[in-house]
Amino acid sequence: MLDLTYTAPKPKVIQGAKDDWELVIGMEIHAQVSSNAKLFSGASTAVGAEPNSNVSFVDAAMPGMLPVINEFCVEQAVRTGLGLKAAINLRSAFDRKNYFYPDLPQGYQISQLYHPIVGEGEVIVEMGPGVARHVRIERIHLEQDAGKSIHDMDPTQSFVDFNRTGVALMEIVSRPDIRGPEEAAAYVVKLRQILRYLGTCDGNMQNGNLRADVNVSVCRPGQYEKYQATGDFSHLGTRCEIKNMNSMRFIQAAIDYEARRQIAIVEDGGSVTQETRLYDPDKNETRSMRSKEEAHDYRYFPDPDLLPLEIEQAWVDDIAARMPELPDAKKARFMGDFGLTDYDANVLTAELEAASFFEAVALGRDGKQAANWVINELFGRLNKEGLAIGESPVSAGQLGGILDLMQKGEISGKMAKDLFEILWTEGGDPAEVAAAKGMKQVTDMGAIEAAVDAIIAANPDQVEKAKANPKLAGWFVGQVIKASGGKANPAAVNDLVAKKLGM
């Protein structure tokens, strides 16, 4: 297997009015665990249900109700941890985070502050061929999602929908290793890709199934390296947390705005206040939500309704043994086994379904050719139609069949594209359709030779020119193929023309 090694990208530098500044970014990603039931109740997690229809007595925090851990959610968190090459904590525990809000029926969120289920891991975030940031993961913990408050249904009342209450989230906390807005977005893209490969989060950002809290601070060049050497945060600037971002584009814009805001404050001789901020995409600015002083005192303490969560190494090993191939490994394999370029390997591994499609096409065939066809013909056509790979009218088997016909010399590249088009709209078996449509490239050397001779005889001037300038031989090839109705095998024609012209 090809081992991919990377050099670190340069940090983004922003020029302030006076100085150069670097960014230091850490992220907390809230990823909804893919699970049919909630973290501590049997209620459904299905989206789009009538408000308050997926609510158990536990979710509604009725008196005397007790939480019971959903084992599958734990398995998903472990799988995620393994996918991020992280330490799995065989003993973790749940804590209560106490605050009042109508969408939080218990008056506390069950989370894991003191003993998270997953410890330190790593995500490799590629920023170009051979260039990548290693972002360290500090921890992953399981916690409950809140419900949804609705303030715009009535002028005097608010409403609340508990369908989402108690749904399992994984909070994936990174170290402050991200050094620019683009890296931040690329980190989310990569994390999302891994989660989708693992099947532990669907990554749907529109639905809020993946959202990010972004911690941003700025520092003078050289300071970050001091922090890295010592682990001492005092080398870094004061950070602000931008809450609840669910778009790659907004994440970048918000970080850029926030960094410039902080730089302006510091260059003006002020100091940044540690606070929570919200990004307003309409105005492209961040606004203070609450300061450190106004911050809630969450009064975390171990949830007495739940015993510490103890899992066995054998169970973890069993999950590890059933891990799918992850993006980095798949990319390396595609490059090694199929000879793909870095770019093509990235494109083909971005989504698991596309990678699997490609692999089905490439299996036993020319990998590079398969990659070209999947990326250019198939993806191009899918994009044009706005279709997902799973909705492709042409299956991997059909596309493979087209490539086989080409490989055997039965159809030309031009014919293959036509055949692809027919299969896209009408379907069918590639070989049968090609036969029915009379798509067969002529490889009868006698017939081709006759055609070549005829064209040479009819164009003595061109023959002279071509003899002087061999590049013009292509004109004869074209004429022969045209005369054959496009069916003559171009390679055979090429050889014959060269021979006849004495080249």
Place this chain on the structure above:
Amino acid sequence: MSKSLNSLTIAEARDGLRKGEFTASELTGACLTAIDGADALGAFVHKTPDIAREQATAADARLAKGDAPDLCGIPLGIKDLFCTKGVPGQAASNILAGFLPEYESTVTSKLFGAGAVMLGKLNMDEFAMGSSNESSCYGPAVNPWRSDDRELTPGGSSGGSASAVAADLCLGATGTDTGGSIRQPAAFTGIVGLKPTYGRVSRWGIVAYASSLDQAGPMAKTVRDTAIFLQAMAGHDAKDSTSADIPVPDFEAALTGDIRGKKIGIPREYRADGMPAEIAALWAKGADMLRDAGAEIVDISLPHTQYALPAYYVIAPAEASSNLARYDGVRYGHRAKLSQGDGITEMYEKTRAEGFGAEVKRRIMIGTYVLSAGFYDAYYNRARKVRALIKRDFDQVFAGGVDAILTPTTPSAAFGLGEMASADPVQMYLNDVFTVTVNLAGLPGISVPVGLDSQGLPLGLQLIGRPWEEAALLNHAYVLEKAAGFVAKPGKWW
């Protein structure tokens, strides 16, 4: 039969029902009549005669078929802390006014599944916070025992349960015990009350006070009844993560009366300063009884005992402050009338100010304080460490071969209603001094009536057992009960 049906023990009633000497309907009718005549006791806060008669009829059918578990046809009272489907339940708090549970607690579901009959809901301290039943939104329950015509507390928080059993309004009652709430009222009313090992009985469907300490248990007239009753309540429940998946032995079969060679520990730290002579004498008498039955009495040390009460009054309020956050006026129960312009904060503040009583507010505030940033380590974390040390004290004693520990249940007999009204709240908390250690260590404990004080009021002794060994504990209690021969009943004045 000379005894009225409602004054039977569970064991007597079980046997009588099976022999066909009377029906469950007759037995239930006798209890309902007794209840209707006992409003002065304030024990039943919500009577369910229709449910009772229906269940009694069903029980009679089961008895006729010969398919009758021990509790079939036995009329019980249910502490208001248990959610029973379709029957109002409000944990004696105004904040749950009008709350009608749509589910049945695991305990009551097991009891009714065994054919038990529900007579109604019983009075208690609000959210089980109190030792005198005076913090109830219904007003206090009253002890059927009196002295000099003084109205006495039945204890708390399971005061209604204790009063109802002692006054023969029911054959047994469910209680819950977070710091002594089964054992102290049992002692004050001359009945038996058992707090099982933490995890023995499911907490599902019981309104939570302090989750790591709460445990439901039986309150009954005799040790045998307590064993029969516990049998029906106990067992693993997948709906309660803290419920233990441990087999439930036959508790009644364990009542052999033979404790020869057993070691009974007398903890020297429980000889609190100022212990009334009567209590000390009763304790010594109890030790003698067990010695006479062939047990060995040994002096033991539980060195961290003095820290138990402070640790308890940090941990329990901390958990309560969080457990009671759900009573916010949003989904059920009381919601304050709001003024123009009031927002969500005002709704919370007014609802909770109106809905909770003074003692509940006090504990919510204490609990919020001890969990707050900057105080967490000094209070909550330290209390947890103390708790671990208290548990270790017991572990070491049991590892040293001690089979059970004998202590007084309470520092005094029942006190007068209202007597503590102007006292420092800590005076009230001192009622729990002998009982909280058991909750902190998660152990089983039982109070057995052993004698009367000089005013003719019942006094109880507590036996503490090894974890999961309620069977052995009940057998020790059975021996103590037989030796004490406590048969006194309160004179009927209500």
